Amino acid sequence: MNAPPKIDPVTARSDRDVLHWLTNDTRDERFIDNIFAELCIRLQRAGVPVKRASLHILIHHPQWLGARIMWADGMREAEIARVDYDVRERSEYIGSPANEVHDGATEVRENLERDPSLGRKHAVFDEMRAKGLTDYVAWPLYHTLGKRHIVTFATDRPGGFDDAHIASLLELLPVLALVSEIRVKNRLARTLLETYVGSHASELILAGATRRGSGTTVRAAIMICDLRDFTRISDNWPRDDVIDLLNGYFDAMSEPIARHGGEILKFIGDGLLAIFPLSQSSACANLLHAVAEARQAMLALNEKNSETGREPLNYGIGVHVGDVMYGNIGSRSRLDFTVIGPAVNMASRLEALTKQLGKTVLLSRAFADFVENDFDLERVGEYPVRGFNDPIELFAYHG
Known part of the structure; x- marks a missing residue:
């Protein structure tokens, strides 16, 4: 039986600080992209070596299927890109981590340091290797009634994320799901009203x-x-x-x-x-x-x-x-x-x-x-x- 990951007490306290902030101190922030960017910055300060992260949200707007919120090291604000309804027919989606998660995968992990011929074949992993990233993980983010969105994290740390880093990220997911669902449903309510009444x-x-x-x-x-x-x-x-x-x-x-x-x-x-x-x-x-x-x-x-x-x-x-x-x-x-x-x-x-x-x-x-x-x-x-x-x-x- 594998021993649990060793977690430094200082790191554990920093992780708890991030979790406390996400749980208690985001109530006055209306937009999930701002919360997500701040979360990534706080994770870095807590010793979790996040270099790149993304949040993929299904919105079902009349003109587009969803949104991709992207953050990278050095950014104070995340970038938001709309996702068209036909994305699932495109090569950038077929076989991608998002495709795997939407098809039911509970985790997609990719060691970007190993020989590319031994890993998953998709352009997104080649792009990340070219940027010096070493490890990547994607998880479903569950909202009410089993609705699945996606969150991803990547690092350039030699050797990738260690077990303690992964444990810290996993601990945040349920709270991130709650925080994001509130904002997404607020945005959805606003979108539906704008669509139907102006x-x-x-x-x-x-x-x-x-x-x-x-x-x-x-x-x-x-x-x-x-x-x-x-x-x-x-x-x-x-x-x-x-x-x-x-x-x-x-x-x-x-x-x-x-x-x-x-x-x-x-x-x-x-x-x-x-x-x-x-x-x-x-x-x-x-x-x-x-x-x-x-x-x-x-x-x-x-x-x-x-x-x-x-x-x-x-x-x-x-x-x-x-x-x-x-x-x-x-x-x-x-x-x-x-x-x-x-x-x-x-x-x-x-x-x-x-x-x-x-x-x-x-x-x-x-x-x-x-x-x-x-x-x-x-x-x-x-x-x-x-x-x-x-x-x-x-x-x-x-x-």
Whole structure:
């Protein structure tokens, strides 16, 4: 039977200091990458010769699978790299330590000093040897319900990590798992809210705006966009084609809105509702810049669709400005964070009129007053708008 590793009393005390810090003194740090970098630095001071370390976290963000947090000797801050969903099909992943851990390995240890022909064959080990590293270890980091993430450590110490070093690192893993899970779930909650309700609404919800009826009055430019002939398309096209078409259309519309400071509050079937709060300077001009860029993106999308035999997509946009109630509306147990009010209804009516008047973008006189000196607008005339007593003066914008 092997004797337990001999641990120097001073080293043991230093290890306990690191563990105490990780357990008790990280509560005010919001980001796991900062905690991880500080952990590695403290490990070095405690005599554990960590030269390089990484933390691989599965996030399931709409655009990327996860994140890799990388630290190396001399760095005060860790580097964060996003990991795409297709990573598991790439050579840098296939056969890698991460691949082994995700497939069920409870430890991947590699002696980087021995003949490379005798060890695992993967580019990551060649890269580490080239940097003078001598030993590498990777372990799963278990979160609730068996969710597996990965933590790795490497050293350039001759002979690699000794048994006491490995024991010190293993002792930290359960606490690191707890500390990282809290931060990852906080980030996941924020990501999910940003994805489904937008960045500004998510901040309000996270700050406690969760009571039905709570909200504020906001003066904003309102934009409502709707796709034309979607019922016919959805009835006649294969399901996957319809989903792909909608995603392309929403990308073309949404990215310029976000880029110019707007916030999409909801997607409604084949339509969207976005606001540009007038608390932002040039909010109305920013909305029209977003519309112009979206129109160019739609032209590119239609050109791409025509190459695959798809019909061009047509759409209408209604734009108005006014006060809206911005907050929680719904049942006792199911809420929607949105905007309501006559100004929203007006934008919706203008969008409906685009088809009748043969215009892609219609603006109200109230909105045009903010931008007509800076943009080339076409006066369309005065038209009755359902739900409003007086005719509304309308303008078209051709971007």
